[in-house]
Amino acid sequence: MNTINNTLKHPLMQLVGYPLSWIGFGLITAIYSTNQIDWLDLSLLSIIVIISNMINHYNYYHHILKDPKTKSPTIYYLLLVGLLASSIFFMINQHYIINILLAVYIIIIVIQYQFVPLVKTIYHVLLNIYFTGFLLNIIAYYSQANTLNNQVMISFIPITILMTGLEINQQFLKGIYNFKMLERKIPIRITYLVFSMLILASITGIYTSLPSQSFYLIQILFLVITSTVYLPSLIPVKKHHRIQNKLNYQGAISVIFIIFYSLSYLF
Numbered sequence: 001m002n003t004i005n006n007t008l009k010h011p012l013m014q015l016v017g018y019p020l021s022w023i024g025f026g027l028i029t030a031i032y033s034t035n036q037i038d039w040l041d042l043s044l045l046s047i048i049v050i051i052s053n054m055i056n057h058y059n060y061y062h063h064i065l066k067d068p069k070t071k072s073p074t075i076y077y078l079l080l081v082g083l084l085a086s087s088i089f090f091m092i093n094q095h096y097i098i099n100i101l102l103a104v105y106i107i108i109i110v111i112q113y114q115f116v117p118l119v120k121t122i123y124h125v126l127l128n129i130y131f132t133g134f135l136l137n138i139i140a141y142y143s144q145a146n147t148l149n150n151q152v153m154i155s156f157i158p159i160t161i162l163m164t165g166l167e168i169n170q171q172f173l174k175g176i177y178n179f180k181m182l183e184r185k186i187p188i189r190i191t192y193l194v195f196s197m198l199i200l201a202s203i204t205g206i207y208t209s210l211p212s213q214s215f216y217l218i219q220i221l222f223l224v225i226t227s228t229v230y231l232p233s234l235i236p237v238k239k240h241h242r243i244q245n246k247l248n249y250q251g252a253i254s255v256i257f258i259i260f261y262s263l264s265y266l267f
Contacts, residue, residue, distance in 0.1 A: 013251030019053035021254035026140030028262040041143040044090040059113040133160030158205035165197030209264040222264040
């Protein structure tokens with residue numbers, strides 16, 4: 001049990017698992033529908049989201065926490081070069097609209113902490129939700145299927161709801177966005193709000209998965225497992241190491257949701 005607990009709270013869940021969940025559903029469903037894999041595009045897009053998440057992580061420690069360990073910009077510039085190089089190679093074989101969407105994402109990632117201070121504003125929250133719940137899944141799906149339709153785009157709604165809850169949770173735990181005004185207007189603890197959003201994501205996920213091809217067994221399994229995984233999000237934390245563990249666990253929530261939602265949607 002301790003091994004599972006430690007795995008779910010491992011830092012790699014936040015650094016690697018979380019960003020991969022931003023493109024996971026789009027990749028899985030597209031690969032299933034086409035019955036083939038474009039390994040190069042899959043690898044490049046995975047590198048792009050992982051590096052962009054690391055850049056966000058670096059900027060948070062450098063600009064928000066003022067961590068002295070991030071004074072040297074070498075790591076940042078190496079990550080930036082890696083992001084630009086992988087993005088250029090990925091764009092070579094993509095539709096120009098997909099390239100524009102990816103370019104917008106990369107530009108916002110680069111400028112949001114310094115050139116255009118979006119951080120600590122509602123725009124930063126909304127953009128993160130849009131990118132992680134919707135835009136990156138569009139890019140992921142199209143990169144494998146070379147097509148996109150309304151049904152596929154509707155299937156991204158539960159993910160967007162999930163990412164809304166996780167983004168609120170992350171902003172709250174990191175203390176980036178001030179939620180005092182929200183708490184005054186909506187007299188509910190942020191932890192309950194986040195939990196409600198996560199449950200809503202699972203319920204919506206079941207709806208968009210219909211009709212079931214597994215006599216609703218996978219849909220029920222999806223709801224039971226995700227609801228159980230959400231429960232720790234209700235526990236309030238204040239100490240630094242517990243906050244970090246909860247942020248890491250958020251990555252695990254996202255990965256588990258994407259895996260079981262993909263199965264529910266396909267079967």
